[in-house]
Amino acid sequence: MNPIPPMIPAPVPAMSDAAFALTLGLLLLAPMAIAGVALINTGLGRSRSAAQALLGNLALIAVTVIVFAFIGASFAGSLGSKDLVLHVAGKPWSVLGLGPFLLRGLGAAAPQAQLAVLFEFLAVAMMVLLPWGSGADRWRLSAGCATAAVLAAIVFPLTAHWIWAGGWLESMGANFSLGAGFVDGGGAATVHVIGGLTALCVVWIAGPRRGKFPKEGLSTAMPGHDATYVLFGCLLALVGWLAWNAAGAILWLHAPLSAIPGTAINTLLSASGALAATFSVTRIRFGKPDASLCANGWLAGLVASSACAAFAYPVEALFVGAVAGIFTPLLVEVLELALSIDDPTGAITVHGVAGLWGLVAAGVFAPQPGQLLAQLVGIAALLGFVFPLIYLLLFLLNRLVPFRVDPDGERMGMDLHELGGGAYPEFVIHRDESYR
Amino acid sequence: MKYAGLLVMPAGFFLALAALALFPEPGPRAAFVLCGLAVEGMGLVVAVRGHMLPRGASRP
Numbered sequence: 001m002n003p004i005p006p007m008i009p010a011p012v013p014a015m016s017d018a019a020f021a022l023t024l025g026l027l028l029l030a031p032m033a034i035a036g037v038a039l040i041n042t043g044l045g046r047s048r049s050a051a052q053a054l055l056g057n058l059a060l061i062a063v064t065v066i067v068f069a070f071i072g073a074s075f076a077g078s079l080g081s082k083d084l085v086l087h088v089a090g091k092p093w094s095v096l097g098l099g100p101f102l103l104r105g106l107g108a109a110a111p112q113a114q115l116a117v118l119f120e121f122l123a124v125a126m127m128v129l130l131p132w133g134s135g136a137d138r139w140r141l142s143a144g145c146a147t148a149a150v151l152a153a154i155v156f157p158l159t160a161h162w163i164w165a166g167g168w169l170e171s172m173g174a175n176f177s178l179g180a181g182f183v184d185g186g187g188a189a190t191v192h193v194i195g196g197l198t199a200l201c202v203v204w205i206a207g208p209r210r211g212k213f214p215k216e217g218l219s220t221a222m223p224g225h226d227a228t229y230v231l232f233g234c235l236l237a238l239v240g241w242l243a244w245n246a247a248g249a250i251l252w253l254h255a256p257l258s259a260i261p262g263t264a265i266n267t268l269l270s271a272s273g274a275l276a277a278t279f280s281v282t283r284i285r286f287g288k289p290d291a292s293l294c295a296n297g298w299l300a301g302l303v304a305s306s307a308c309a310a311f312a313y314p315v316e317a318l319f320v321g322a323v324a325g326i327f328t329p330l331l332v333e334v335l336e337l338a339l340s341i342d343d344p345t346g347a348i349t350v351h352g353v354a355g356l357w358g359l360v361a362a363g364v365f366a367p368q369p370g371q372l373l374a375q376l377v378g379i380a381a382l383l384g385f386v387f388p389l390i391y392l393l394l395f396l397l398n399r400l401v402p403f404r405v406d407p408d409g410e411r412m413g414m415d416l417h418e419l420g421g422g423a424y425p426e427f428v429i430h431r432d433e434s435y436r
Numbered sequence: 437m438k439y440a441g442l443l444v445m446p447a448g449f450f451l452a453l454a455a456l457a458l459f460p461e462p463g464p465r466a467a468f469v470l471c472g473l474a475v476e477g478m479g480l481v482v483a484v485r486g487h488m489l490p491r492g493a494s495r496p
């Protein structure tokens with residue numbers, strides 16, 4: 001539908017005023033996706049942790065933005081100057097940005113570079129919220145903030161440089177004739193796969209919620225406390241995603257403005273296909289559609305569209321979403337029942353696995369030869385290098401700032417324990433025993 | 437077991453990198469990258485199994 005040209009090595013073509021204005025406007029709408037994810041994180045947790053969850057979303061965004069401004073943006077390298085480049089096999093491999101610290105030179109940078117930095121700020125703010133939902137009801141706020149700082153200072157800048165700012169993954173097209181290089185217009189890798197992998201690390205390190213996996217029988221159901229938050233969050237996320245994918249297509253894939261309506265339609269089709277699929281799967285599986293899993297399916301469709309919405313045909317976007325919508329409810333169940341992974345928001349599946357699927361689909365449906373191999377190399381980098389790196393960093397961080405709240409705090413609820421007051425003071429809060 | 441899988445995964449990543457550096461032909465390059473992904477997959481399986489809880493571990 002919108003075949004993208006091979007990725008152009010720097011310097012990228014100058015952006016027209018119209019494209020600049022449109023991209024800026026889209027980026028100002030993108031935080032709706034962040035708001036949606038924050039509501040979903042809160043709604044899928046328990047009522048006695050709701051205030052801590054929502055405040056945590058804000059606190060994590062604040063810490064992330066500050067750390068990224070001070071340190072991360074320099075390593076991401078979107079403000080130019082110089083990169084750390086290794087020469088292997090006669091090719092340059094840009095592995096890290098070495099831009100100015102504290103965003104010096106931002107005002108004098110090219111308009112496109114300024115938009116790129118704004119996009120990265122929003123992307124890293126979104127990314128740190130994904131594991132926050134997975135650690136709900138037992139992950140301490142201070143540990144969440146410390147994790148956000150580490151992600152914003154080290155992990156996100158590294159991947160953003162590789163994929164968006166002229167790094168070795170983006171340059172695979174020019175250096176190794178692999179399609180247009182690694183393609184990720186909407187942040188499927190930098191935001192969602194990294195966020196999902198971090199969620200898995202957090203769940204492993206913090207452990208499951210108390211009473212989640214009893215000695216006998218299946219795992220205990222701990223449903224989210226407010227389906228309204230969750231489903232309204234999905235609607236907000238749609239608005240943000242439409243803006244996000246369109247802005248990413250212009251910024252990272254250099255798509256013409258005529259490609260933007262198609263990108264938005266593909267995003268919508270992917271989410272719709274995913275919801276229809278999840279609705280059907282849960283209807284067949286449980287006799288009635290499951291609201292929480294349908295919300296997960298909707299989000300998984302949006303996530304999967306992030307990598308390929310800019311250039312897929314509409315029917316391909318629908319297929320990508322439908323596949324995400326089929327595997328999401330099944331994988332959520334497998335992770336919980338078979339693998340003892342307690343992920344209240346399903347971020348590992350919804351963001352991690354659906355993001356990986358979107359990246360593969362981008363390789364399959366991109367018009368350039370060699371694109372699938374470029375996507376697979378990128379996935380190998382995410383799983384084989386970035387994932388162990390995240391685990392190592394969080395493992396060490398857990399020694400300094402323990403992730404898990406003490407048993408009394410967990411029994412009492414994160415609101416009372418960490419904030420001294422609950423989100424719903426006029427209502428009776430359930431104790432663990434009420435779920436048995 | 438818990439950490440062994442995570443230590444294996446970078447080996448798969450380096451296989452994929454080696455594919456780019458060593459093989460200009462698309463066939464062997466793709467095969468090497470797929471082998472790298474397979475190694476990462478095996479590492480992930482080992483890591484997941486190592487982190488699986490024995491039943492009752494989270495019971496108060």
